[in-house]
Amino acid sequence: MKIEQIYTGCLAQGAYFIESNGEVAIIDPLRETQQYVDKANKEGAKIKYIFETHFHADFVSGHVDLAKKTGATIVFGPGAETNYDAYIATDNESFKIGNVTIKVLHTPGHTLESSTFLLIDEKGNNYAIFSGDTLFLGDVGRPDLAIKSDLTKEDLAGMLFESLRNKIMPLADNVIVYPAHGAGSACGKNLSKETVGLLGDQKKTNYALRADMTKEEFVEEVLDGIAPPPQYFAKNAMMNKSGYDNFETVLQKGDTALAPETFEAIVNQESALVLDVRTQKEFVTEHIPNSIFIGINGGFAPWVGALITDLQQPILLIVPEGKEKETVTRLSRVGYDNTLGYLKGGINAWKNSGKDIETIESISADEFSNRLKNRAINTLDVRKDGEYKSEHLDSDSVQHFALDYINDNMNAIDKTKTYHLYCAGGYRSVIAASILKARGFNVIDIAGGFAAIKNTDLPTTTFVCPTTL
Structure with a gap:
């Protein structure tokens, strides 16, 4: 046996x-x-x-x-x-x-x-x-x-x-x-x-x-x-109950290299989502306008499942070289079978073809601390509820805005304001920043997240359940 x-x-x-x-x-x-x-x-x-x-x-x-x-x-x-x-x-x-x-x-x-x-x-x-x-x-x-x-x-x-x-x-x-x-x-x-x-x-x-x-x-x-x-x-449960497309067919369709012009044409023709799975540092430095970041080296598949609401959404990929098949496979594991290909040559090919790129402003925890102490700024803590309750910044400028429910709570923030974002270590805040930026919000990422912020002199507190009489 x-x-x-x-x-x-x-x-x-x-x-x-x-x-x-x-x-x-x-x-x-x-x-x-x-x-x-x-x-x-x-x-x-x-x-x-x-x-x-x-x-x-x-x-x-x-x-x-x-x-x-x-x-x-x-x-x-x-x-x-x-x-x-x-x-x-x-x-x-x-x-x-x-x-x-x-x-x-x-x-x-x-x-x-x-x-x-x-x-x-x-x-x-x-x-x-x-x-x-x-x-x-x-x-x-x-x-x-x-x-x-x-x-x-x-x-x-x-x-x-x-x-x-x-x-x-x-x-x-x-x-x-x-x-x-x-x-x-x-x-x-x-x-x-x-x-x-x-x-x-x-x-x-x-x-x-x-x-x-x-x-x-x-x-x-x-x-x-x-x-x-x-x-x-x-x-996913319904797919497991009802059946689904053959995996090899899904992989073959998604593992298709596309030149920048073809890539851009498919984005427009199919209303495809551009999903960038590189590191958060690479995405912050330069990315295709309106693309969404969910890094392959983090909790990739569960975050895709939580945030991309349509399993049939056409998806085009920005991937590190050699990670094309892995990315398509990991998307299919959670039911996203409509990957249409990836950008051949990555972001460099996009730039070399003369197309626009964008960046996200990223600041250190020390710089964030200085800003928070010296003027009123808007800040979003995008960690999970339990993380926030365990410990968070003791400041009225900080709003808890869990990444898990970002699609449901977009009306809770204001497009006329600029928001500083942080999570625990930096991965999820860039996901949140990419989603908000693609929808017209002004965002600034705090590198290193709450782990780095705790090394500054900003005060923190914990959630206390109210006492009932």
């Missing part, structure tokens, strides 16, 4: 390759599926099953493409309905993979069809669970993502409580936990950086598995502090 976790840091996602006696099961594959076919060929094995723990919301799974390539059967848990051929398992149904068995444990709560797959080894022992978004290390899945359900998040949280108590916690402490996500995923609140653990450790340390916890306490604690899901979550 061989188990391999294939972890993708950008999505904080774990897919799994399980092989026994020439047969393979893949659990929760990524959109680009050739890697699994190549692994199976290297092992001299055949992919027999593709198990999906649920309809994923934070990425587009590769199950449909992989099944077409290999003839493997897609398996979902009870209650799943798809627009393509799939086997819908019953609770406790078992599947043979060589000399091992995978047993379906229906564990609704994160979503209604959510299932945990129990791996039983050659000796008949419970060896590991592939828990999807039902159980993470340090947390459990958020119970507010069910597709087209009349159930409330409180109802689903109650189901999750029962699933954990009745299906997972009775398993032995030495059972290995292989979750679908680790730290950085928006599918839970406080996921561990570790990606593999033991169930016994989770029983001791995971707040949601406390032995003396009531259902009411569980529901309250699981729902406490959950931010609204990113806008692309429901759309």
Whole structure:
């Protein structure tokens, strides 16, 4: 028996390759599926099953493409309905993979069809669970993502409580936990950086598995502090349910080099978004007018999903040389399949063709400190709510304007004013600056973000919950 976790840091996602006696099961594959076919060929094995723990919301799974390539059967848990051929398992149904068995444990709560797959080894022992978004290390899945359900998040949280108590916690402490996500995923609140653990450790340390916890306490604690899901979550879940375009076709279309004149013509003809994925420093220094920055070296795919609201939006790319295929691939992982090509030769080719470029003013934290102390300036803190509450500048000139919700809150700021922007370290503030600048706002970026600002003498404070009498 061989188990391999294939972890993708950008999505904080774990897919799994399980092989026994020439047969393979893949659990929760990524959109680009050739890697699994190549692994199976290297092992001299055949992919027999593709198990999906649920309809994923934070990425587009590769199950449909992989099944077409290999003839493997897609398996979902009870209650799943798809627009393509799939086997819908019953609770406790078992599947043979060589000399091992995978047993379906229906564990609704994160979503209604959510299932945990129990791996039983050659000796008949419970060896590991592939828990999807039902159980993470340090947390459990958020119970507010069910597709087209009349159930409330409180109802689903109650189901999750029962699933954990009745299906997972009775398993032995030495059972290995292989979750679908680790730290950085928006599918839970406080996921561990570790990606593999033991169930016994989770029983001791995971707040949601406390032995003396009531259902009411569980529901309250699981729902406490959950931010609204990113806008692309429901759309990705529907793609996973309904099907999608072939990945190789998407990649071929997006991995097309375009001369500056052709690039510009497509921008105008297709109303394409120009997405610049270089570093924030490069973007601030020079960029194509009205282009948007989301750097490939940051939390690229999740930020694209949060900020570009139309999955069918035509996209043209400004990419570092050699990153073209990677960028198109990472866009497709979250459902953006309409990439039309990239600028051949990058920003230098654009300049050499005589076309205009623009810059964003960027100042140091020290310069920002001097400005804030000596005159009234408008400042936007674009960090997440929790970051802002943890610590922020003690100044009436600072407005919290979280990047996550920038599209919904544009009317809260004034185009006649100039805004200084900062985040934690500088990546997100340039994203925000690029969006605002493209929409006609005047912006100045603060290099180094709040981390640099804290090294100045500007006072900070924390959010204090009001006391109720």
